[in-house]
Amino acid sequence: MSDLLELLVSATASGCVYGLVALAYLLVLRPTGVVNFASGEWAMMGAFAAYVLAGMLEVPTVVAIPGAVLVLAVIGWATEWFTVRPLVERGAGHLAPILALLGMLVIYHQATLLVFGGENYPLDGPFGFNRVELGPFAGTSQSFFIIVMTAVIFVAVWLFFERTVWGKSFEAVAINRRAAALMGINLRLVTALSFAGGAAVAAMAGLLDGPRGSVEVNAALPFAVQGFSALIIGGINRVEGAILGGIILAFAEDLTRRYVPIPSGLALGVTPVLLIAFLLVRPTGLLRAKEAG
Amino acid sequence: MTGEQPLIEVRGLTKRFGGLTAVDGLDFEIRPGEVLGLIGPNGAGKSTTFNVISGTYQASAGSMRLDGEEILGLPPHRIAARGIMRTFQHNMPFEGMSVAENVMVGAQTTVRSTLGRILLGTAAARAEEQAIRARADELIDFVGLSEERDAEVTSLSFGQGRLLETARALAGEPRIILFDEPAAGLTPSECDRLGVIIRGIAERGIAVLLIEHDMRFLLPLADRVIVLNFGQKIADGTPDTIRTDPAVVDAYLGEAGGVGADA
Amino acid sequence: MGIARTMIGAGLRVLGVAGLATGVMAGAANAADTIKIGVITDKTGNARFYAEPVLQGIMLATKIANANGGVLGKKIELLIEDDSNKPDVSASKAQKLIDAGVVAIISNSSSTATQQAQNTTIKTLIPQVTHNGSDTLTRKLDNKCFFQIGPLGSIQIRTLMAYARSKKLKTASLVTDNSALGQILAKYFKIGLEKSGVKVTVEEVIPAGSKSALPQMQKVRAAKTDAIFVAGVLARENTLFFRAYRQLGLKQPIMGSFNLSIPTFLRTAKGLMEGVTFIDAMDPAKPEAQAFIAAYQKEFGKKPFSLPAYGWDDMNFLIQAIKRAGSTDKAKLCAALQGSTGWAGALGAKGTAYDFSKGRAGFNPQGAVVRVIKNNDHGPVVHSGTK
Ligand SMILES: Nc1ncnc2c1ncn2[C@@H]1O[C@H](COP(=O)(O)OP(=O)(O)OP(=O)(O)O)[C@@H](O)[C@H]1O
Ligand SMILES: [Mg+2]
Numbered sequence: 032m033s034d035l036l037e038l039l040v041s042a043t044a045s046g047c048v049y050g051l052v053a054l055a056y057l058l059v060l061r062p063t064g065v066v067n068f069a070s071g072e073w074a075m076m077g078a079f080a081a082y083v084l085a086g087m088l089e090v091p092t093v094v095a096i097p098g099a100v101l102v103l104a105v106i107g108w109a110t111e112w113f114t115v116r117p118l119v120e121r122g123a124g125h126l127a128p129i130l131a132l133l134g135m136l137v138i139y140h141q142a143t144l145l146v147f148g149g150e151n152y153p154l155d156g157p158f159g160f161n162r163v164e165l166g167p168f169a170g171t172s173q174s175f176f177i178i179v180m181t182a183v184i185f186v187a188v189w190l191f192f193e194r195t196v197w198g199k200s201f202e203a204v205a206i207n208r209r210a211a212a213l214m215g216i217n218l219r220l221v222t223a224l225s226f227a228g229g230a231a232v233a234a235m236a237g238l239l240d241g242p243r244g245s246v247e248v249n250a251a252l253p254f255a256v257q258g259f260s261a262l263i264i265g266g267i268n269r270v271e272g273a274i275l276g277g278i279i280l281a282f283a284e285d286l287t288r289r290y291v292p293i294p295s296g297l298a299l300g301v302t303p304v305l306l307i308a309f310l311l312v313r314p315t316g317l318l319r320a321k322e323a324g
Numbered sequence: 325m326t327g328e329q330p331l332i333e334v335r336g337l338t339k340r341f342g343g344l345t346a347v348d349g350l351d352f353e354i355r356p357g358e359v360l361g362l363i364g365p366n367g368a369g370k371s372t373t374f375n376v377i378s379g380t381y382q383a384s385a386g387s388m389r390l391d392g393e394e395i396l397g398l399p400p401h402r403i404a405a406r407g408i409m410r411t412f413q414h415n416m417p418f419e420g421m422s423v424a425e426n427v428m429v430g431a432q433t434t435v436r437s438t439l440g441r442i443l444l445g446t447a448a449a450r451a452e453e454q455a456i457r458a459r460a461d462e463l464i465d466f467v468g469l470s471e472e473r474d475a476e477v478t479s480l481s482f483g484q485g486r487l488l489e490t491a492r493a494l495a496g497e498p499r500i501i502l503f504d505e506p507a508a509g510l511t512p513s514e515c516d517r518l519g520v521i522i523r524g525i526a527e528r529g530i531a532v533l534l535i536e537h538d539m540r541f542l543l544p545l546a547d548r549v550i551v552l553n554f555g556q557k558i559a560d561g562t563p564d565t566i567r568t569d570p571a572v573v574d575a576y577l578g579e580a581g582g583v584g585a586d587a
Numbered sequence: 588m589g590i591a592r593t594m595i596g597a598g599l600r601v602l603g604v605a606g607l608a609t610g611v612m613a614g615a616a617n618a619a620d621t622i623k624i625g626v627i628t629d630k631t632g633n634a635r636f637y638a639e640p641v642l643q644g645i646m647l648a649t650k651i652a653n654a655n656g657g658v659l660g661k662k663i664e665l666l667i668e669d670d671s672n673k674p675d676v677s678a679s680k681a682q683k684l685i686d687a688g689v690v691a692i693i694s695n696s697s698s699t700a701t702q703q704a705q706n707t708t709i710k711t712l713i714p715q716v717t718h719n720g721s722d723t724l725t726r727k728l729d730n731k732c733f734f735q736i737g738p739l740g741s742i743q744i745r746t747l748m749a750y751a752r753s754k755k756l757k758t759a760s761l762v763t764d765n766s767a768l769g770q771i772l773a774k775y776f777k778i779g780l781e782k783s784g785v786k787v788t789v790e791e792v793i794p795a796g797s798k799s800a801l802p803q804m805q806k807v808r809a810a811k812t813d814a815i816f817v818a819g820v821l822a823r824e825n826t827l828f829f830r831a832y833r834q835l836g837l838k839q840p841i842m843g844s845f846n847l848s849i850p851t852f853l854r855t856a857k858g859l860m861e862g863v864t865f866i867d868a869m870d871p872a873k874p875e876a877q878a879f880i881a882a883y884q885k886e887f888g889k890k891p892f893s894l895p896a897y898g899w900d901d902m903n904f905l906i907q908a909i910k911r912a913g914s915t916d917k918a919k920l921c922a923a924l925q926g927s928t929g930w931a932g933a934l935g936a937k938g939t940a941y942d943f944s945k946g947r948a949g950f951n952p953q954g955a956v957v958r959v960i961k962n963n964d965h966g967p968v969v970h971s972g973t974k
Contacts, residue, residue: 034805037835045798149636151822153854160830171834187443195442195449196428196435196456203418203429210416213378215404215433215496224439240798243830244823245855253796268420281798289802295792299765 034289040170042285043278047181050277051236052258053265054188057273058229061205062221065115065128070233071255072139075248077103077234078241079143082152092157099238100231107230110135111223144248156242177239181274184235189270201225260306266316275317280305331356331531332500337386339376346372348555354500354531359522361542362535364552365575370535371413374502378410379403405433407499411489411506417477423488424473427460430495463491467521483514490521500531507541515541543567621664622915624905625684627704628695632672637894638695641718644898645693647886658909672696674703681707690915691716693901698724705730714921716905718897725947732921735948736900736941737934738955743845743866745973746955748779750864751814751842753970758812760789762803762828764819772818772844780816788812793824800824804831817843822851829859840864850892853963860960867958868934869893870968879933892965900932936971
């Protein structure tokens with residue numbers, strides 16, 4: 032029982048990381064219809080940006096975290112500007128931006144590899160890894176930090192979409208681009224901001240996860256797969272789906288590894304099995320599009 | 325009213341699709357608070373005129389001045405931001421959103437707070453959101469959708485959808501509003517209601533450009549009517565002069581069977 | 588300090604090695620009076636993280652030999668070729684080096700690439716030296732002029748198992764990752780442990796990309812084994828392992844593979860590895876190792892870990908043989924290399940020397956060591972040999 036309580040905090044924190052990557056996918060997917068597998072690279076690059084700022088330049092964490100997020104937001108913005116927009120404006124088909132972004136994935140990966148090599152770099156969390164107890168729940172201070180930051184981000188994004196006219200406009204673009212444009216919504220701006228926001232959120236995932244294991248280029252692919260799986264599980268229609276999918280995935284993984292009596296190598300299959308199950312049985316994900324009223 | 329400066333002045337507006345000239349050298353102007361009817365047979369180029377004005381299509385030639393400033397060729401969102409809002413011939417609500425949310429999206433161009441302030445949730449930004457919400461509610465009341473305020477838009481009837489389009493377009497605080505066949509598909513009582521609403525809009529000082537086939541609906545509403553045929557303007561005048569214009573009767577009204585009689 | 592250090596850190600593989608390269612190349616102005624030695628290394632493939640520190644050791648040994656007047660009155664000239672750890676490339680680079688007139692080739696790449704290069708070197712019987720520890724490298728071909736100087740994989744495992752026996756372990760947990768090498772090592776660990784009478788009661792895998800190793804380590808904690816063996820080779824996942832070990836308050840001894848000697852862990856798992864024991868090939872108490880450490884420290888201003896010592900031994904092994912042969916003739920050099928028994932390098936436990944009397948894999952089976960992490964650094968040897 033105490034094992035379970037101990038696991039809950041850690042698994043929730045892992046789920047938060049997955050959820051943030053899923054949110055990065057979602058932010059780009061909704062208004063543009065593009066599944067951006069480079070989200071994983073963005074997470075990895077966010078961790079490296081934090082490492083450069085905090086680890087190399089020795090900038091305090093309170094500056095390094097927003098700094099790294101800003102760097103990735105700019106990278107996301109530039110990606111839309113230089114690779115996606117020219118294609119869309121020249122009327123390229125729906126597949127073209129997806130392929131262009133896969134190309135960017137390779138470029139991000141190789142560029143980071145060129146600068147940092149395949150090595151692992153340490154990233155310090157702001158509060159270290161002390162044991163923190165919250166009632167019956169125990170976890171590291173980093174796990175609690177991940178959970179709190181993720182909650183703040185999701186609440187902020189949710190409020191933005193639910194409570195602001197701008198947020199509604201983003202949604203309107205997702206629903207009907209043409210009508211949205213005729214309502215005075217700047218499609219270019221919304222698209223660029225979606226990419227910037229997606230990259231910023233992915234960066235948070237990377238830099239929150241970094242202190243646990245370390246920062247490395249190879250982390251990108253797992254981020255991309257886990258985030259995509261969380262997205263499919265939670266559904267692409269609602270912001271809450273991303274975090275729900277992330278937490279379900281992390282719990283499925285950790286509880287299987289801990290309690291299901293199969294060789295631990297086989298527990299690897301949890302993610303693909305969940306992914307396939309959802310794609311077959313409930314391709315819309317757990318959360319359907321919102322029913323108003 | 326006629327003494328006022330035109331709000332918008334269109335000159336030589338032309339739109340070609342390959343060999344077809346859908347709009348051909350169209351000239352007209354609208355003054356604030358004026359209801360200008362745009363009629364013509366099917367395929368005359370009415371919707372195309374709207375699409376060119378609203379920036380959906382690039383004009384082939386011509387000019388369009390708003391307050392004396394050239395705005396033809398601006399992207400749709402810029403034109404909308406200048407206060408030219410439209411409804412669609414086929415309703416285009418944002419499905420999945422409520423009526424109130426749809427109307428709020430229409431208010432997008434009126435948001436003055438910067439995105440940064442909105443994300444930070446400053447008091448001013450929140451106050452503005454509140455004001456927009458309040459105005460959306462007011463507009464919903466104005467078009468008579470108060471009961472459906474929180475309903476998902478796909479649950480609305482066709483006529484209610486029309487009214488929503490109207491409220492949404494008004495939310496952008498337009499100076500000119502374009503209606504593309506708003507009465508099509510409405511019940512007689514819905515038509516009456518829409519007529520009252522359009523008159524109310526004009527009374528607010530907003531210019532109305534109205535495409536309509538239903539003369540019983542249009543003629544009592546319009547201050548002035550222009551008639552298109554094969555992309556060209558064949559008449560321009562008050563409803564009474566249009567009703568009796570031989571060219572119009574020949575091209576259009578004639579086939580409708582002497583509409584003038586029952587107006 | 589912070590920025591300067593880290594900037595160098597980021598470009599170290601490039602700058603550090605390039606700096607040495609100019610030193611080595613500058614001494615070799617006139618090709619006619621140099622002794623050319625070829626190096627096939629992985630600069631761009633997936634073995635480069637191991638190959639590059641080794642190359643540093645090769646270059647350092649060369650630089651020092653040249654500074655001391657060279658060998659047989661001539662300077663050593665290194666011809667370095669990158670094989671990207673691709674076997675076919677490795678073989679063609681070997682031919683290229685032979686055509687360029689090298690007297691011997693050092694293979695600093697994976698075992699498959701090294702094996703493939705042998706197909707080329709065996710044709711002309713040009714001496715080829717490697718520190719690669721694969722057991723099969725001297726078995727597949729009867730190549731009289733191929734020499735292996737590092738500790739074989741089997742010796743490493745047997746050494747760790749001997750240490751385990753000395754601790755009188757009854758049960759053990761085995762933790763690895765899902766990399767190919769991690770899986771193979773785990774298999775060998777398990778065979779070795781069971782042969783030594785240690786029962787493996789839990790086997791756990793930390794998949795690459797995991798966000799935490801807590802569930803696996805909870806199972807390890809529940810099993811209450813006498814020790815935990817780590818066969819994983821992925822730095823990130825091993826760091827998760829150490830973190831979970833600390834977080835769960837585990838106390839059992841951790842015994843790990845040679846992989847844990849990579850200094851990355853001292854940074855990513857800083858402070859988490861105190862008391863961890865791992866297989867190594869260098870004994871800091873050995874005078875020859877101390878000479879290497881001093882030379883390295885003078886050149887780079889920091890303590891080396893064991894990988895550069897492999898390269899250092901590769902080169903010094905060749906140099907001592909050329910000196911004894913009194914010639915760079917390949918047959919004479921081959922014979923001198925064969926007769927190197929008794930020569931002691933920086934690798935191996937204190938008091939051990941290379942032994943080529945029984946074969947061409949010359950690392951003394953009693954030479955591998957088990958070291959302990961102390962003060963977040965590679966500490967003293969706690970065990971040596973396979974007995
Ligand atoms: N995108 C387009 N591409 C090619 N031709 C077009 C396009 N849009 C309209 N047209 C053509 O231009 C002409 C004018 O069409 P438009 O839709 O403007 O007519 P309308 O006056 O609105 O007719 P209706 O009363 O049927 O709505 C028609 O011949 C139509 O086929
Ligand atoms: Mg039309």
